[in-house]
Amino acid sequence: MKKNKRSSLQDIADAVGMTKMTVSRYLKSPTKVSEDTRSKISAAIDLLGYIPNKAPDLLSNAKSFSIGVLVPSLTNQVFAQVIRGIEEITEPAGYQTMLAHYGYSPEIEEKRVEYLLSYHVDGLILSETIHTERTRQMIKMAGIPVVEIMDINHPPIQYSIGFDNIKASFDMTSALIDKGYKHIVYLGARLDMRTKLKLQGYTAAMTKRGLTPQSIMTDKPSSYSLGAKLIVKTLKDYPDTDCVFCTNDDLAIGAIFECQKSNIAVPEQMAIVGFHGHDVGQSMVPQLASVITPRQRIGNLAGETLLSAIDNKLDIIAKDRVFDVGYKINLGEST
Amino acid sequence: MKKNKRSSLQDIADAVGMTKMTVSRYLKSPTKVSEDTRSKISAAIDLLGYIPNKAPDLLSNAKSFSIGVLVPSLTNQVFAQVIRGIEEITEPAGYQTMLAHYGYSPEIEEKRVEYLLSYHVDGLILSETIHTERTRQMIKMAGIPVVEIMDINHPPIQYSIGFDNIKASFDMTSALIDKGYKHIVYLGARLDMRTKLKLQGYTAAMTKRGLTPQSIMTDKPSSYSLGAKLIVKTLKDYPDTDCVFCTNDDLAIGAIFECQKSNIAVPEQMAIVGFHGHDVGQSMVPQLASVITPRQRIGNLAGETLLSAIDNKLDIIAKDRVFDVGYKINLGEST
DNA sequence: AATTGTTATGTTACAGGTAACAATTAAAAT
DNA sequence: ATTTTAATTGTTACCTGTAACATAACAATT
Numbered sequence: 001m002k003k004n005k006r007s008s009l010q011d012i013a014d015a016v017g018m019t020k021m022t023v024s025r026y027l028k029s030p031t032k033v034s035e036d037t038r039s040k041i042s043a044a045i046d047l048l049g050y051i052p053n054k055a056p057d058l059l060s061n062a063k064s065f066s067i068g069v070l071v072p073s074l075t076n077q078v079f080a081q082v083i084r085g086i087e088e089i090t091e092p093a094g095y096q097t098m099l100a101h102y103g104y105s106p107e108i109e110e111k112r113v114e115y116l117l118s119y120h121v122d123g124l125i126l127s128e129t130i131h132t133e134r135t136r137q138m139i140k141m142a143g144i145p146v147v148e149i150m151d152i153n154h155p156p157i158q159y160s161i162g163f164d165n166i167k168a169s170f171d172m173t174s175a176l177i178d179k180g181y182k183h184i185v186y187l188g189a190r191l192d193m194r195t196k197l198k199l200q201g202y203t204a205a206m207t208k209r210g211l212t213p214q215s216i217m218t219d220k221p222s223s224y225s226l227g228a229k230l231i232v233k234t235l236k237d238y239p240d241t242d243c244v245f246c247t248n249d250d251l252a253i254g255a256i257f258e259c260q261k262s263n264i265a266v267p268e269q270m271a272i273v274g275f276h277g278h279d280v281g282q283s284m285v286p287q288l289a290s291v292i293t294p295r296q297r298i299g300n301l302a303g304e305t306l307l308s309a310i311d312n313k314l315d316i317i318a319k320d321r322v323f324d325v326g327y328k329i330n331l332g333e334s335t
Numbered sequence: 336m337k338k339n340k341r342s343s344l345q346d347i348a349d350a351v352g353m354t355k356m357t358v359s360r361y362l363k364s365p366t367k368v369s370e371d372t373r374s375k376i377s378a379a380i381d382l383l384g385y386i387p388n389k390a391p392d393l394l395s396n397a398k399s400f401s402i403g404v405l406v407p408s409l410t411n412q413v414f415a416q417v418i419r420g421i422e423e424i425t426e427p428a429g430y431q432t433m434l435a436h437y438g439y440s441p442e443i444e445e446k447r448v449e450y451l452l453s454y455h456v457d458g459l460i461l462s463e464t465i466h467t468e469r470t471r472q473m474i475k476m477a478g479i480p481v482v483e484i485m486d487i488n489h490p491p492i493q494y495s496i497g498f499d500n501i502k503a504s505f506d507m508t509s510a511l512i513d514k515g516y517k518h519i520v521y522l523g524a525r526l527d528m529r530t531k532l533k534l535q536g537y538t539a540a541m542t543k544r545g546l547t548p549q550s551i552m553t554d555k556p557s558s559y560s561l562g563a564k565l566i567v568k569t570l571k572d573y574p575d576t577d578c579v580f581c582t583n584d585d586l587a588i589g590a591i592f593e594c595q596k597s598n599i600a601v602p603e604q605m606a607i608v609g610f611h612g613h614d615v616g617q618s619m620v621p622q623l624a625s626v627i628t629p630r631q632r633i634g635n636l637a638g639e640t641l642l643s644a645i646d647n648k649l650d651i652i653a654k655d656r657v658f659d660v661g662y663k664i665n666l667g668e669s670t
Numbered sequence: 671a672a673t674t675g676t677t678a679t680g681t682t683a684c685a686g687g688t689a690a691c692a693a694t695t696a697a698a699a700t
Numbered sequence: 701a702t703t704t705t706a707a708t709t710g711t712t713a714c715c716t717g718t719a720a721c722a723t724a725a726c727a728a729t730t
Contacts, residue, residue, distance in 0.1 A: 005396070006476050008686060019710055024687060034708060049476040052453040056687035058390035059715040061340070074418060080410045096450055099434045115431055118389045119454070141341050141384040224618040253615070260620040280588070280615055283559040285595040343716060354680055359717060369678060391717035394685040 007048040015044040058120045066096040067123045068116030072104045078276050078295055085299015093307055104192045110135045117142045123306040129154035130193050145309030147302045152322050161301045161323045165194050168291050168327045169201030175329050177209050181243040186215040187230045188247045189222040195247045227254020249274035249281045271335040286333030293327045342383040350379040393455045401431040402458045403451030407439045413611050413630055420634015428642055439527045445470045452477045458641040464489035465528050480644030482637045487657050496636045496658045500529050503626045503662045504536030510664050512544050516578040521550040522565045523582045524557045530582045562589020584609035584616045606670040621668030628662045
């Protein structure tokens with residue numbers, strides 16, 4: 001089943017009685033070889049079935065026309081949209097995306113960065129601002145452009161594109177307080193950096209307005225069912241609660257479903273708020289209050305920045321390495 | 336910013352006054368070099384920061400310990416779960432996943448297959464049974480194991496793992512008819528093969544029971560909002576409708592939300608049914624009726640089958656190349 | 671003292687495509 | 701007829717790690 005090795009340029013060349021150089025030329029710029037040769041090589045390729053080989057490209061220091069994209073999770077729709085945004089830019093420019101995920105762990109991220117660099121990607125997009133020391137060292141050694149996305153609270157390695165999670169969370173909390181809520185509880189899952197930043201913003205807003213911050217945190221991964229569990233726990237631990245601010249939409253939607261099951265009126269008895277503005281939440285009844293973040297735009301900008309950096313076109317932006325895309329507060333129908 | 340080339344084994348070797356062969360030995364099996372050399376090389380690597388290089392591996396015909404996984408879409412949660420299932424098996428076995436998507440297009444799939452093969456993946460998992468001629472030829476030439484997943488209605492290239500979309504759709508439709516629904520409309524989006532197979536099963540069941548199959552099809556990609564639009568169109572085009580069978584959960588959930596907005600009682604006035612059994616649908620109120628498919632299990636089995644084939648352990652299964660994982664009909668609360 | 675065994679390291683060759691330069695041939699210009 | 705130019709193809713060298721084999725140095729055994 002697997003004996004006959006795939007054919008190389010040499011095999012094609014032998015078949016037509018020429019050198020592989022000529023075959024190489026045929027593939028890269030057909031007009032550089034004679035009409036006659038062209039058709040002979042074409043026939044030989046049809047017969048023998050040539051599959052391109054990336055190995056020599058990597059071996060020489062040629063551009064690989066591939067970029068590495070690292071996201072924490074593939075099940076998280078937020079990143080699916082970011083990826084789409086990236087590829088909208090990089091695909092038309094001829095770059096292949098090498099995608100990997102690291103389950104929110106800096107150690108796994110390190111392994112993934114090594115993996116991507118071992119394939120000589122021309123640039124890297126990371127979804128995190130926290131990295132291991134070796135991750136940073138490898139990136140520096142590789143000497144390729146890097147764009148960090150999603151949060152802009154840490155100084156970037158090179159460029160960063162995202163929004164201020166602390167401020168977003170602060171603003172949403174303030175808006176909820178303005179609307180009259182007094183007992184707002186923050187629900188956090190998967191204790192990654194962004195969850196912590198949002199808690200920080202929430203806490204600051206509550207404290208500033210003389211209210212007591214209260215939170216329920218778990219390191220379990222987010223899911224609808226976890227949202228359901230957390231709202232139950234909230235009602236038990238903090239019976240006065242009139243609003244829950246969830247670290248993401250999945251938790252919030254799960255919480256709403258649970259309230260619907262238990263006949264708790266949303267928002268009359270319980271206001272529920274999420275983060276990011278997922279499609280589900282925005283389409284559902286009641287429409288979920290959420291911090292709407294421009295995921296696709298982040299992807300677009302990350303792609304553009306990376307490509308510009310790869311092409312050394314970034315002297316101008318060099319001073320302005322952090323790009324804030326902002327966010328929008330939507331109080332929806334669930335508050 | 337990008338002058339200093341990353342260091343090669345030769346650079347490390349030069350730094351400690353040895354040949355790169357010794358450095359190579361140190362990396363692969365440290366005990367093969369002397370204690371003294373070991374610490375010197377280790378120090379040099381720390382200083383110069385060696386990043387592994389896949390190029391020579393690819394160039395020689397060494398196993399790459401990578402597998403290619405092709406999914407139609409990353410935004411589709413179904414495939415996110417399949418991927419998780421695959422990696423649960425392949426990661427611990429030391430294989431890296433090279434992931435690519437092709438937007439339901441056989442032509443793009445062809446490009447992606449070429450891309451993956453150009454990186455010498457050891458095996459391939461495809462989410463489709465329809466491929467271009469060149470895709471098939473390349474796979475044959477490459478001589479690597481291939482597993483096709485999701486549907487088992489077409490004879491596989493080598494192995495296939497999934498379920499019978501026609502039968503699943505037939506069974507669900509029959510169950511709906513049994514429950515008393517008479518005017519069931521099928522809603523289809525993104526007219527890929529599986530949508531068509533499901534329509535086929537639906538049509539067969541309706542016809543068999545003396546009912547008139549009616550469908551609304553669009554080639555737009557599935558989304559919640561499309562589900563909303565389609566239910567509106569259904570009510571206009573087929574006012575008698577008492578049940579809609581959607582080609583996937585996204586459409587169904589969008590339809591339910593729309594009904595909730597328009598005060599159409601689900602299921603009393605309109606029953607709504609989806610396909611796959613997404614978390615959202617299973618958690619929501621009312622719980623969505625759906626064909627529950629074992630996505631993660633498909634991934635697990637695909638991973639296991641592929642690894643076995645890579646290790647040439649599949650003489651036994653060779654006769655039994657199609658694996659049916661089945662499905663479950665859940666009539667939920669939305670019927 | 672001569673032989674064998676062991677350990678550590680070195681040498682050579684190879685995988686496949688392409689840049690850079692060289693060579694050949696035919697056609698065009700003097 | 702001779703030189704110039706253009707078009708086409710060939711040659712060489714290179715990128716990097718490792719398998720396979722070779723060698724060196726020294727310890728252990730007879």
